[in-house]
Structure formats: structure tokens, C-alpha cells
Amino acid sequence: MVEKAIQEIELPESPESLYGPIQYFMNLPGKRIRPIFVLQALELFRQAEFDDAKAALCTELFHNFSLVHDDIMDKADLRRGFQTVHIKWNEPTAILAGDALLVKAYDALLFSKTSEFKELLISFNKMALAVCEGQQLDMDFSTMERVSLPAYLDMIDKKTAALIAFSFELGGFLGNASVEDRKILFEFGFAMGRCFQLRDDHLDLFGDEKVTGKKRGGDIGNSKLTFPVLSSMEHKDSSTFFSLWTNKELDPELRISSILTWMENSGIPELSEQYLQEEMDRGIQLLDQLSSKNSDSSDRTIELCKALAFREK
Amino acid sequence: MVEKAIQEIELPESPESLYGPIQYFMNLPGKRIRPIFVLQALELFRQAEFDDAKAALCTELFHNFSLVHDDIMDKADLRRGFQTVHIKWNEPTAILAGDALLVKAYDALLFSKTSEFKELLISFNKMALAVCEGQQLDMDFSTMERVSLPAYLDMIDKKTAALIAFSFELGGFLGNASVEDRKILFEFGFAMGRCFQLRDDHLDLFGDEKVTGKKRGGDIGNSKLTFPVLSSMEHKDSSTFFSLWTNKELDPELRISSILTWMENSGIPELSEQYLQEEMDRGIQLLDQLSSKNSDSSDRTIELCKALAFREK
Numbered sequence: 001m002v003e004k005a006i007q008e009i010e011l012p013e014s015p016e017s018l019y020g021p022i023q024y025f026m027n028l029p030g031k032r033i034r035p036i037f038v039l040q041a042l043e044l045f046r047q048a049e050f051d052d053a054k055a056a057l058c059t060e061l062f063h064n065f066s067l068v069h070d071d072i073m074d075k076a077d078l079r080r081g082f083q084t085v086h087i088k089w090n091e092p093t094a095i096l097a098g099d100a101l102l103v104k105a106y107d108a109l110l111f112s113k114t115s116e117f118k119e120l121l122i123s124f125n126k127m128a129l130a131v132c133e134g135q136q137l138d139m140d141f142s143t144m145e146r147v148s149l150p151a152y153l154d155m156i157d158k159k160t161a162a163l164i165a166f167s168f169e170l171g172g173f174l175g176n177a178s179v180e181d182r183k184i185l186f187e188f189g190f191a192m193g194r195c196f197q198l199r200d201d202h203l204d205l206f207g208d209e210k211v212t213g214k215k216r217g218g219d220i221g222n223s224k225l226t227f228p229v230l231s232s233m234e235h236k237d238s239s240t241f242f243s244l245w246t247n248k249e250l251d252p253e254l255r256i257s258s259i260l261t262w263m264e265n266s267g268i269p270e271l272s273e274q275y276l277q278e279e280m281d282r283g284i285q286l287l288d289q290l291s292s293k294n295s296d297s298s299d300r301t302i303e304l305c306k307a308l309a310f311r312e313k
Numbered sequence: 314m315v316e317k318a319i320q321e322i323e324l325p326e327s328p329e330s331l332y333g334p335i336q337y338f339m340n341l342p343g344k345r346i347r348p349i350f351v352l353q354a355l356e357l358f359r360q361a362e363f364d365d366a367k368a369a370l371c372t373e374l375f376h377n378f379s380l381v382h383d384d385i386m387d388k389a390d391l392r393r394g395f396q397t398v399h400i401k402w403n404e405p406t407a408i409l410a411g412d413a414l415l416v417k418a419y420d421a422l423l424f425s426k427t428s429e430f431k432e433l434l435i436s437f438n439k440m441a442l443a444v445c446e447g448q449q450l451d452m453d454f455s456t457m458e459r460v461s462l463p464a465y466l467d468m469i470d471k472k473t474a475a476l477i478a479f480s481f482e483l484g485g486f487l488g489n490a491s492v493e494d495r496k497i498l499f500e501f502g503f504a505m506g507r508c509f510q511l512r513d514d515h516l517d518l519f520g521d522e523k524v525t526g527k528k529r530g531g532d533i534g535n536s537k538l539t540f541p542v543l544s545s546m547e548h549k550d551s552s553t554f555f556s557l558w559t560n561k562e563l564d565p566e567l568r569i570s571s572i573l574t575w576m577e578n579s580g581i582p583e584l585s586e587q588y589l590q591e592e593m594d595r596g597i598q599l600l601d602q603l604s605s606k607n608s609d610s611s612d613r614t615i616e617l618c619k620a621l622a623f624r625e626k
Contacts, residue, residue: 012442018449069412073405092386092452095408096445099382102415103441110431110438117431118423125423128416129325132409136331139405 002035005053006060009104021085021097022104025064028080033308034059034167040304041171041185043297044290052174055111058124059167065101066131066163068094073139102128114173123173123186127166134159141225149230153194161193168192181290191283195309198276201226203313205260206269212313217256227275228268232259235266280309315348318366319373322417334398334410335417338377341393346621347372347480353617354484354498356610357603364424365487371421371437372480378414379444379476381407386452415441427486436486436499440479447472454538462543466507474506481505494603504596508622511589514539516626518573519582525626530569540588541581545572548579593622 006026011019038056039048070076071084072094078084086094106124114120137155141147147155168189172182203212204219205228219226223245232241244250244259263269284302287293319339324332351369352361383389384397385407391397399407419437427433450468454460460468481502485495516525517532518541532539536558545554557563557572576582597615600606 012446015446015449015453017453018446065412069408073408091404093449095382095386095411096449098408098412099378099415100442100445102412103438103445106419106434106441107438110434121419121423121434125416125420128419129413132413132416133325133328133331136328136406136409140328140330 001039001048001050001053002032002056002060005035005050005057006032008054009057009061009108011104017089017093018096018100021089021093022100024088025068025079025085025097025101026061028082030060030080032060034063034163036304037164037167037189038171038174040297040301041168041189042174044171044185044293044301045175045177048174051111051113055108055113055174056167056170058105058108059163059170061101061105061108062128062131063163065098065105066135068098068101070135072098073135112170112174114176116173120170120173123166123169127162130158130162134162144225146233147225147230149227149234152225152227152230156194156197157190160197161190164193164196165189178291181292184286184290188283188286191279191286192305192309195276195279195283195305198227198272198279199309199311201228202269202272202276203311205263206272208312217260220256220259221252228263228272231268231271232263232266235268237266241266276309280306314352314361314363314366315345315369315373318348318363318370319345321367322370322374322421324417330402330406331409331413334402334406335413337401338381338392338398338410338414339374341395343373343393345373347376347476349617350477350480350502351484351487353610353614354481354502355487357484357498357606357614358488358490361487364426368421368424368426368487369480369483371418372476372483374414374418374421375441375444376476378411378418379448381411381414383448385411386448425483425487427489429486433483433486436479436482440475443471443475447475457538459546460538460543462540462547465538465540465543469507469510470503473510474503477506477509478502491604494605497599497603501596501599504592504599505618505622508589508592508596508618511540511585511592512622512624514541515582515585515589516624518576519585521625530573533569533572534565541576541585544581544584545576545579548581550579554579589622593619 009026011022013019035053035056038059039052042048042052067079068085071079072086072091076084077087084094085097109120109124112120134155134157138159141152141155165186166189169182169186172185177185201219204226205217207214207216209216220229232238235241241259241262244255244262247255250258283305287298287302322339324335326332348366348369351372352365355361355365380392381398384392385399385404389397390400397407398410422433422437425433447468447470451472454465454468478499479502482495482499485498490498514532517539518530520527520529522529533542545551548554554572554575557568557575560568563571596618600611600615603611
């Protein structure tokens with residue numbers, strides 16, 4: 001239903017120089033996980049219809065807007081294995097294509113059949129602003145030697161979790177859920193968003209290379225401040241970690257493997273897994289508090305989230 | 314009222330790296346003409362209140378979003394005599410600040426007291442997409458030797474007139490005007506938007522240097538395809554024009570003055586003034602067809618538009 005809705009997004013033919021790049025980017029292979037969350041949340045209350053999928057696309061369109069712009073800011077050449085818009089075309093085109101995607105996200109919202117449309121728009125705007133803040137914080141952090149763990153969690157809450165939270169909340173709006181139930185869905189989504197990002201951080205450092213197909217520790221090579229790195233900095237025996245982390249003379253591969261060994265000997269992977277598990281448990285308990293829900297859908301929602309939060313690649 | 318509303322726009326304190334640039338740009342000196350159009354149109358139906366000014370700011374916020382992004386694309390160093398955001402800070406910051414301004418524009422829409430909020434959002438989205446298209450067309454045109462006059466008018470309709478048209482239409486929404494009256498306001502705004510842009514084109518070439526304080530023909534120096542240039546290309550004796558226009562070996566100042574002399578001898582300034590006058594007359598006739606209006610406000614609206622459309626600097 002989501003894929004069909006994507007194919008039916010109405011875009012003008014011309015100017016091709018604006019809409020061509022948008023078509024290209026929207027059709028890159030993707031998991032479409034955010035609109036799926038919307039429909040999953042909606043199905044806690046009633047069956048999803050095609051117009052719901054069209055409304056749900058506001059999350060996918062917004063996500064793609066933020067990716068197109070982030071790729072410019074991060075100077076990324078590839079996205080999902082394909083050329084980014086600013087590389088395949090140019091920066092001005094990528095800026096405008098992103099802008100138009102954001103407008104189309106607001107357009108998709110209009111398919112929502114909810115009695116509280118203004119409330120929905122307020123939520124969307126809050127999310128959108130949070131995502132902008134998160135990207136700015138992420139850029140700010142990339143020039144810093146160290147940030148606190150709470151500051152890092154605040155950043156991923158904004159950059160990643162806010163949109164996942166909104167996706168579940170939107171399902172509540174579409175299902176005409178009560179204000180309380182919508183709030184629960186939002187908080188549940190927030191917890192899940194954190195889990196997914198923490199898993200990202202974890203897999204980069206501790207994933208099984210045979211399963212992920214990627215060399216471990218790419219984030220360390222890029223000196224990226226992620227959850228395991230910041231936890232290491234707050235560890236009681238962090239002096240060895242710091243001496244390795246700041247040693248720019250060490251052979252890069254040796255530096256990465258030494259840091260990973262220190263982390264494994266210091267319980268960092270377990271710390272990160274434990275934090276994720278606690279967020280997951282908190283989320284499941286939240287979902288249990290919904291005043292009314294279809295329990296089959298609830299099980300399926302949790303199953304999907306667990307599959308993503310504990311993925312091996 | 315508009316300035317007061319601008320001061321009351323709610324922006325978080327942090328991250329300063331995102332909201333500082335937004336505050337800076339919103340506080341650059343500006344005519345605030347678009348929200349004034351909104352309130353002017355509203356006053357055709359009823360007196361404006363402070364919340365109307367807050368809603369009207371969606372046009373100013375949108376305008377500023379598009380300026381911040383356009384300045385990146387056009388590599389402009391200055392805006393209203395001050396450093397542009399991407400120069401004073403950097404490109405990533407300017408991209409994000411623009412994005413956040415667009416979100417804030419949607420936020421301002423929420424202050425609209427209209428029974429047809431969804432219709433209003435549809436109009437805003439249409440306008441926003443048109444402005445993106447107009448900017449893309451403008452960039453496409455800058456690499457072309459020639460475009461047709463209708464293609465040029467289509468570009469300025471989108472890049473400039475669409476937002477002016479929406480501003481007047483929004484006044485109609487706020488005043489709970491009928492669908493027909495809203496359509497009239499929209500078309501009136503469209504005609505005025507064209508007038509303002511045509512006047513821009515005209516003044517650059519034929520303005521009185523003592524009044525404008527700028528040397529004539531800057532657009533010719535930049536080989537910009539504007540209304541007078543495209544009219545010259547369609548003139549029956551265009552061969553002399555083309556030989557001057559394409560002569561890159563001529564001293565730049567001599568090239569500009571020769572082209573201006575040819576234009577003046579070929580009736581181009583009159584052509585441009587006549588086209589503007591026709592659009593103005595069409596607009597005034599349209600406004601006259603409003604089913605209900607306060608005639609004092611109507612006179613003031615026309616007066617304001619004429620002052621802008623026939624400005625000398």
C-alpha cells in the first residue's frame with residue numbers, strides 16, 4: 001500500500017530540472033519504515049485504507065527532504081548506494097528539490113481524515129523543527145572533542161527519534177485515538193527511535209562483520225561521538241581509552257582495533273545493549289497502557305520494532 | 314502591527330547556531346510588504362486584529378526562507394546591504410535556517426481564524442511549490458541564450474507573483490470572503506506581482522540614476538534575460554540589438570549604453586510601461602468585481618499597489 005501510494009504522488013512534469021531529481025530520490029530503494037509505522041499504529045484502532053497510506057507518506061517525504069539536505073551538509077556522495085542529488089545534479093538543485101519535498105510532505109498531511117487537523121499540523125511542525133535542531137546539533141558536535149551523554153541523547157532524540165515518534169502519533173490521529181492514547185503512541189515511538197539509533201551505533205562498533213558485510217569501527221575511524229564512545233569517556237577507567245582515542249600517530253587500523261578491545265574488556269557493548277533493552281521495555285510497557293487497541297496489531301507492532309531494534313545488520 | 318508580530322515570533326533559544334541566524338535574517342531592514350498586503354486585503358472585509366498579523370507573517374517567513382536559500386544558489390554575498398547567512402555563517406547553517414523558516418511559515422498559518430483551514434493550506438502549498446519551480450526556471454534560464462516572452466512571464470509568475478497573489482488571497486481567507494472573492498483577490502495579487510517585477514526590470518534599465526542611485530543597465534552587464542531584453546529580441550528590427558547584445562569584445566560600458574540607446578529609439582521602455590499599465594488596469598477592474606468590500610480599504614489597496622508599481626527607485 002505504501003509503495004503504491006508513493007507511485008501515486010502527484011508531481012508536475014515540468015520543470016524536469018526540479019521534479020526529475022525528486023522522482024529519482026523518492027524511487028531509490030528504501031525500507032519505507034516510517035509510513036509503515038504510521039499504518040501499524042493506525043491498525044491498533046482500525047483497518048488502514050489507501051488514503052491513510054497517502055497521508056502516511058508525509059513521513060517518508062519529510063525523511064527524504066531531510067536526507068537530500070543532510071547529504072549536502074555532510075558532503076555525502078552516496079545514499080543507499082546511489083549518487084546523492086547534489087552530486088548527480090548540483091547543490092542548488094538539491095536545495096530546491098529538498099524544499100519541494102518538504103512542501104509535498106505538508107501536502108500529504110492533507111489526506112489525513114482526522115477531526116483534529118490543526119493539532120496534527122502543530123505536531124508535524126514541532127517534529128520538523130526538532131529535526132532541524134537535531135541536524136544542527138549533530139553538525140555542532142562534529143567539531144567538538146567531547147559532549148555529555150545526555151546532550152548526545154538529546155541530539156538523537158531530535159535528529160532521529162522525533163520523526164519516529166511523530167509517525168506513531170500520526171497513526172493515532174488517523175485512528176481518531178484519544179489525546180492520551182496519541183501521547184502514549186508518541187512516547188512509544190520516541191523510545192523506539194532511540195533504540196534504532198542506539199542499535200546503529202552499536203552495530204558499527206560491535207556488529208559481526210560476516211553478517212553486516214562492513215568493517216567494524218567506521219565511526220571510530222571518523223572520530224564520531226556515538227553512544228559507545230561517549231560511554232567509554234564516562235567510564236571509571238577512561239584514561240586508557242582517551243590515550244587511544246586521541247592518539248593520531250597510531251596506525252588507523254591498530255587504533256580502531258585497540259579501542260574496540262578496550263571497550264569489550266570494559267563492558268561497553270553490554271552497557272549499550274542494556275540501555276537499548278531498557279528503552280525497549282519502557283516502550284512495550286507504554287504501549288500496554290493504550291486505553292483501547294487491537295491486541296493482534298499491538299503484537300505485530302512490537303514484533304516489528306524488536307526486529308529493527310535488535311537487527312544484526 | 315506587522316513589526317510587533319515579528320518581534321513576537323516564538324523561537325527557541327537553543328541551539329543558538331540555528332536560531333541566531335534566523336533572528337539575524339528576520340531582523341534585517343525590510344519593507345514587510347507581503348504581510349501588509351495580507352492585512353490590506355483583510356481590511357476589505359473587516360478590521361485586522363493582532364492574531365491576523367501573526368497569521369500574515371507566514372508570507373514574510375516564507376519570503377525569508379526563499380531568500381536565504383536563493384542567496385546560497387545565487388552565490389550572493391549581500392542582502393539588503395548586510396551579509397547573507399551563508400557568508401556570515403556557512404552553507405549548512407543557511408540551508409537549515411531556511412528549512413526552519415519554512416516550517417515557521419507553516420506554524421504562522423495556524424493563527425488564521427478561517428473556517429476553511431484545509432483550503433488555505435492547499436493554497437499555501439500550491440504557492441510554495443510554484444516558488445520552488447520559479448527559482449528552478451530562473452536558474453535554468455540563466456544558462457540559456459534566449460527564452461520566449463511567455464516563458465519568462467511564466468517564470469516571474471511563479472517566482473514572484475505567486476506569493477503576492479497568495480498574500481492577497483490569505484487576506485480573503487482571514488476575512489472569511491467567499492470562494493469567488495478569494496479568487497478575485499488571488500488574481501488581483503497575481504497582476505500586482507507581475508507589475509512589481511516588470512517595474513524592477515524597467516527601473517534597472519531605464520530608471521533615473523539620480524533617483525535610483527544606481528548605474529543603469531546592471532542587468533544588461535549580467536546578461537540577464539528580463540522583460541525589456543526579451544522584448545528587444547522579439548522586436549522587428551532586432552538584428553542591431555542582437556549584434557550589440559552578443560558582442561563580448563565591446564567595452565562593457567559602451568555595450569550597455571549602446572543597447573540602452575537602441576532600446577530607447579525602438580520604443581522598448583514604452584512597451585514595458587504599457588504592459589505594466591495594462592496589468593494594473595486589469596487588476597483594478599478585478600478588485601472592482603468583489604461582491605462586498607469596504608471602499609475606503611479598496612482605494613488604499615490600489616493606492617499602495619500603484620505606489621509600488623510606479624515607483625521611481
